Amino acid sequence: MQPKEDEKKDKMKQKKKHNEMKEMYYICHSHMLLNQHEARNEASRVRIRELRQSLPYSDRNEKRGNNGLRMQINRLNQLVQIDRIAFQYNSKIEYSLHPVVVVERQHNDARMNLAIIITAARLGANVANHVAVTELLKKPDENGKEKVCGARVKDQISGKEWVIHAKSVINATGPFTDSIRKMDDQKCPVICQPSAGVHIVLPAYYSPDNMGLLDPATSDGRVIFFLPWQKMTIAGTTDRPCEVTHHPSPTEDEIQFILNEVKNYLTPEITVRRGDVMSVWSGIRPLVLNPNKGSTEALARNHVLHVSDSNLVTIAGGKWTTYRVMAKEAVDAAVETCKLNPNSECQTDGLLLEGASGWTPNMYIRLVQDYGLESEVAQHLANTYGDRAFTVAKHASLTGKRWPIIGRRLHEEYPYIEAEVRYAVHEYACTAVDVIARRLRLSFLNVQATEEALPSIISIMAEELNWSKSKQKVRRNVVQ
Numbered sequence: 482m483q484p485k486e487d488e489k490k491d492k493m494k495q496k497k498k499h500n501e502m503k504e505m506y507y508i509c510h511s512h513m514l515l516n517q518h519e520a521r522n523e524a525s526r527v528r529i530r531e532l533r534q535s536l537p538y539s540d541r542n543e544k545r546g547n548n549g550l551r552m553q554i555n556r557l558n559q560l561v562q563i564d565r566i567a568f569q570y571n572s573k574i575e576y577s578l579h580p581v582v583v584v585e586r587q588h589n590d591a592r593m594n595l596a597i598i599i600t601a602a603r604l605g606a607n608v609a610n611h612v613a614v615t616e617l618l619k620k621p622d623e624n625g626k627e628k629v630c631g632a633r634v635k636d637q638i639s640g641k642e643w644v645i646h647a648k649s650v651i652n653a654t655g656p657f658t659d660s661i662r663k664m665d666d667q668k669c670p671v672i673c674q675p676s677a678g679v680h681i682v683l684p685a686y687y688s689p690d691n692m693g694l695l696d697p698a699t700s701d702g703r704v705i706f707f708l709p710w711q712k713m714t715i716a717g718t719t720d721r722p723c724e725v726t727h728h729p730s731p732t733e734d735e736i737q738f739i740l741n742e743v744k745n746y747l748t749p750e751i752t753v754r755r756g757d758v759m760s761v762w763s764g765i766r767p768l769v770l771n772p773n774k775g776s777t778e779a780l781a782r783n784h785v786l787h788v789s790d791s792n793l794v795t796i797a798g799g800k801w802t803t804y805r806v807m808a809k810e811a812v813d814a815a816v817e818t819c820k821l822n823p824n825s826e827c828q829t830d831g832l833l834l835e836g837a838s839g840w841t842p843n844m845y846i847r848l849v850q851d852y853g854l855e856s857e858v859a860q861h862l863a864n865t866y867g868d869r870a871f872t873v874a875k876h877a878s879l880t881g882k883r884w885p886i887i888g889r890r891l892h893e894e895y896p897y898i899e900a901e902v903r904y905a906v907h908e909y910a911c912t913a914v915d916v917i918a919r920r921l922r923l924s925f926l927n928v929q930a931t932e933e934a935l936p937s938i939i940s941i942m943a944e945e946l947n948w949s950k951s952k953q954k955v956r957r958n959v960v961q
């Protein structure tokens with residue numbers, strides 16, 4: 482055969498493989514999206530059926546439910562096999578298209594944060610809310626060297642200031658790490674490289690219940706993810722260098738970028754509109770340089786622990802997934818540096834957080850049976866508060882209906898109930914923002930619904946906290 486013909490044949494072969502690969506890619510994605518977006522053509526549908534039949538596990542008869550993890554593992558096995566087949570195709574063509582499936586867990590980070598604080602309080606910690614460190618106190622040690630011995634603090638709500646004396650001070654302020662380090666030593670190098678992650682919230686129907694998608698190679702190289710969260714869908718991107726602020730907010734360009742990218746993952750007949758965006762927010766990830774290794778080092782992959790000459794212990798960077806290790810290392814460093822005499826070794830291993838001890842996946846059924854809560858509300862309470870859900874239920878008022886007997890919703894579209902606002906006040910909620918963002922998550926999910934629920938939230942808080950009419954107005958204005 483002539484070389485030119487060979488070349489032509491090769492090209493045709495490659496094109497055929499390419500088309501097969503595209504189909505395979507589509508099949509894999511259909512699987513990843515739990516077949517929500519069915520394969521485009523009959524050939525792909527047949528191929529999916531063949532693949533399913535050839536696999537050792539089958540999800541054909543699986544139901545969504547509490548065996549979620551097993552389902553995920555089964556599905557993972559299936560997808561890994563599909564992935565392998567896809568890879569065989571892929572290895573013969575010049576670019577990579579095959580997907581990888583990762584099993585992850587989700588949590589309600591605000592609730593988790595609060596559960597940690599309440600657990601600490603239960604075990605004897607004194608907790609200060611809405612209180613900022615404004616200055617570090619120092620005094621000379623036996624060798625005449627200045628050591629940190631406490632902090633001047635200011636209540637951000639009342640404006641009151643006072644001093645807290647301490648044998649050791651730990652700086653665990655995330656993106657604000659350097660502001661505290663500078664209080665200790667004006668000349669210390671900046672170690673935090675804050676990086677913003679932007680999220681938009683879309684209606685639930687944009688993603689299946691328990692599987693998402695992450696694309697590490699978008700049109701401009703940023704990572705984009707598309708995940709089910711709190712019965713809605715969050716889509717977002719990560720890692721844009723930013724300024725540190727208490728109220729980071731995304732730009733319209735960032736929102737449009739995410740919307741444009743999202744379109745690539747949906748079948749063509751679905752139009753994602755700006756009006757589908759129910760809420761947007763941005764978070765600051767505290768990426769850090771390791772001060773122990775000099776300022777030219779690259780960003781630390783994990784957390785860093787640093788003890789300054791004046792004994793300020795700084796723990797920075799890290800992830801939710803490593804928070805217990807981070808806490809242990811920081812406290813152990815404080816014990817060693819400041820020669821503290823604890824009664825025991827670190828207790829974190831196996832320590833249950835508030836609400837965990839009586840929780841089971843079916844606990845919500847007792848809330849329905851014993852209290853007369855509707856099932857969706859009971860599931861939300863059990864999943865959020867663990868066994869504390871029974872205490873929340875005790876605060877719930879009668880609906881006046883035959884069913885549900887108790888648990889008046891704050892907004893008809895969401896399972897949050899009025900009793901949660903009363904309960905939140907007992908768990909240190911001081912402002913309406915505390916409730917809508919850090920207790921209920923409503924403002925993260927749907928801004929419009931939050932505005933509609935706000936008058937009821939403020940009036941319940943006013944009852945609990947004896948707010949005057951003028952204070953209620955101020956609180957409302959702050960939110961808006």
Ligand SMILES: Cc1cc2nc3c(=O)[nH]c(=O)nc-3n(C[C@H](O)[C@H](O)[C@H](O)COP(=O)(O)OP(=O)(O)OC[C@H]3O[C@@H](n4cnc5c(N)ncnc54)[C@H](O)[C@@H]3O)c2cc1C
Nearest residue numbers: 612613614653654655656657678764765766799800801802
């Ligand atoms: C977009 C995004 C996505 C993420 N995804 C994941 C993930 O998938 N998995 C994971 O494990 N982790 C994830 N993380 C990381 C995780 O959320 C962070 O590690 C964590 O939020 C940092 O916790 P932190 O306690 O160090 O800081 P923060 O949560 O920021 O807390 C710092 C605290 O210090 C307080 N503070 C600041 N200055 C002062 C002062 N002067 N006095 C008193 N208090 C002060 C602040 O008010 C704040 O409450 C993500 C982070 C972001 C932003």
